[in-house]
Amino acid sequence: xxxxxxxxxxxxxxxxxxxxxxxxxxxxxxxxxxxxxxxxxxxxxxxxxxxxxxxxxxxxxxxxxxxxxxxxxxxxxxxxxxxxxxxxxxxxxxxxxxxxxxxxxxxxxxxxxxxxxxxxxxxxxxxxxxxxxxxxxxxxxxxxxxxxxxxxxxxxxxxxxxxxxxxxxxxxxxxxxxxxxxxxxxxxxxxxxxxxxxxxxxxxxxxxxxxxxxxxxxxxxxxxxxxxxxxxxxxxxxxxxxxxxxxxxxxxxxxxxxxxxxxxxxxxxxxxxxxxxxxxxxxxxxxxxxxxxxxxxxxxxxxxxxxxxxxxxxxxxxxxxxxxxxxxxxxxxxxxxxxxxxxxxxxxxxxxxxxxxxxxxxxxxxxxxxxxxxxxx
Numbered sequence: 001x002x003x004x005x006x007x008x009x010x011x012x013x014x015x016x017x018x019x020x021x022x023x024x025x026x027x028x029x030x031x032x033x034x035x036x037x038x039x040x041x042x043x044x045x046x047x048x049x050x051x052x053x054x055x056x057x058x059x060x061x062x063x064x065x066x067x068x069x070x071x072x073x074x075x076x077x078x079x080x081x082x083x084x085x086x087x088x089x090x091x092x093x094x095x096x097x098x099x100x101x102x103x104x105x106x107x108x109x110x111x112x113x114x115x116x117x118x119x120x121x122x123x124x125x126x127x128x129x130x131x132x133x134x135x136x137x138x139x140x141x142x143x144x145x146x147x148x149x150x151x152x153x154x155x156x157x158x159x160x161x162x163x164x165x166x167x168x169x170x171x172x173x174x175x176x177x178x179x180x181x182x183x184x185x186x187x188x189x190x191x192x193x194x195x196x197x198x199x200x201x202x203x204x205x206x207x208x209x210x211x212x213x214x215x216x217x218x219x220x221x222x223x224x225x226x227x228x229x230x231x232x233x234x235x236x237x238x239x240x241x242x243x244x245x246x247x248x249x250x251x252x253x254x255x256x257x258x259x260x261x262x263x264x265x266x267x268x269x270x271x272x273x274x275x276x277x278x279x280x281x282x283x284x285x286x287x288x289x290x291x292x293x294x295x296x297x298x299x300x301x302x303x304x305x306x307x308x309x310x311x312x313x314x315x316x317x318x319x320x321x322x323x324x325x326x327x328x329x330x331x332x333x334x335x336x337x338x339x340x341x342x343x344x345x346x347x348x349x350x351x352x353x354x355x356x357x358x359x360x361x362x363x364x365x366x367x368x369x370x371x372x373x374x375x376x377x
Contacts, residue, residue, distance in 0.1 A: 007135050009134035010137070011138065013036040013140060014037040014140040016038070016040065017117050018040075019046070020047070020100070021046075021074075021100060022313035022329060022333075023144035024076055024100050025312070025330055026312050026337060027111075028103070029337040033354055035341065035346070039109060040112050040136065042115065045111065046097030046100040047097075049096045049097040052148075054093075055092075055171055056092065056190055056194075057091060058074055059090070060325055062086070062088070063083050069362075074091070075326075075330075076103060076326065076333075077363075078358060115132060115133045117145075118130045120141060120287065122306055127141045140309075141310070143280070143310065143311050144312045145283070147313075147314055148166060148277060149166070150280050151276075152273075152277055156275075161249065161270070162270065162272065164272075164273045165188075165190075171191065171195055174200075174272070176267060176268040176270065177200060179201075179203070180265055181202060181272045182272065183205070184206030185208075196234045201236050203265055203267070205265070206239065206243065207245075209241040212241070217320075218325065219324050220322075245257055245258070246260050255269070257271060280315070281311075287305060288303045288305055294315070295315065301316055301332055312332060312333060319368065321368055331362065333358075333363065334358040335365070338351060
């Protein structure tokens with residue numbers, strides 16, 4: 001590869017950034033096609049899931065329906081099942097990371113861990129990835145770095161007085177008898193429910209009204225799993241909807257939260273910031289064009305700005321269809337890999353043979369018009 005760039009330490013046809021479910025899932029398909037690839041992971045396989053609070057569980061249920069061509073919703077391949085592997089319906093983060101590790105070992109994936117990608121450059125048909133362990137070169141990059149390790153930090157003034165949801169190892173570590181949770185989508189309700197179970201009085205401030213918001217697309221509405229837990233939660237949660245936090249201060253050993261309608265809430269415990277996560281794409285933002293915060297992609301989930309740069313995972317969006325859950329974005333793995341395989345002159349018969357199982361098991365969503373359908377009841 002010295003003819004391409006003398007500074008490249010290692011070269012692969014394809015580099016995948018991130019060894020979470022998206023990176024592992026797309027890597028398995030590349031492995032089956034015999035393509036030259038490597039997965040680069042900043043820490044370890046499933047690292048984001050290992051950082052979840054220990055009480056947090058998957059909101060999407062796992063179930064062993066594979067024999068009936070209804071693969072486990074949290075599986076990254078049609079022929080594996082976290083429910084079968086872990087023997088639980090709603091895995092913890094640690095449990096799901098174990099599933100990813102076992103899948104990676106079974107398929108003998110090429111993964112370089114403890115490699116942090118610092119920048120990606122597009123150099124006339126060759127990508128140069130500058131990392132903590134030298135420079136990688138490739139013809140294709142598949143970005144699968146996810147979101148959890150990139151918490152939002154600009155939602156309101158005084159955020160530094162709060163603990164972000166992603167920083168909590170266990171809700172039992174949260175100090176104080178009274179706690180305020182800021183933000184009320186899935187992570188906000190999860191924090192409030194778990195704190196209430198510990199006997200704490202919780203104030204949950206929602207800038208929307210997620211309890212009343214009902215949509216058939218799970219990307220925009222609370223999951224049934226969360227709604228069930230809200231019903232069963234101790235009566236210790238005070239819920240305030242359509243109220244936005246503007247400022248947090250710390251005065252006389254108390255936390256003061258001021259909202260947009262000039263209400264003030266006080267607690268002795270550190271507030272929990274559950275306003276969401278940023279995108280890992282900020283590391284390669286110059287290689288994508290964006291609209292309303294989401295990257296503009298072709299029908300193959302390729303950057304409209306940079307040829308041969310593909311995106312997999314929860315940041316994929318087409319129109320109003322947001323692929324933010326595993327059972328959604330796994331349907332796009334084969335779309336990406338099929339296009340890369342064609343560009344690498346993999347025989348059509350080989351591609352079709354490998355993708356046959358994926359198409360048969362609803363792991364191949366090419367016609368996005370179906371994503372506009374609404375449930376009738």
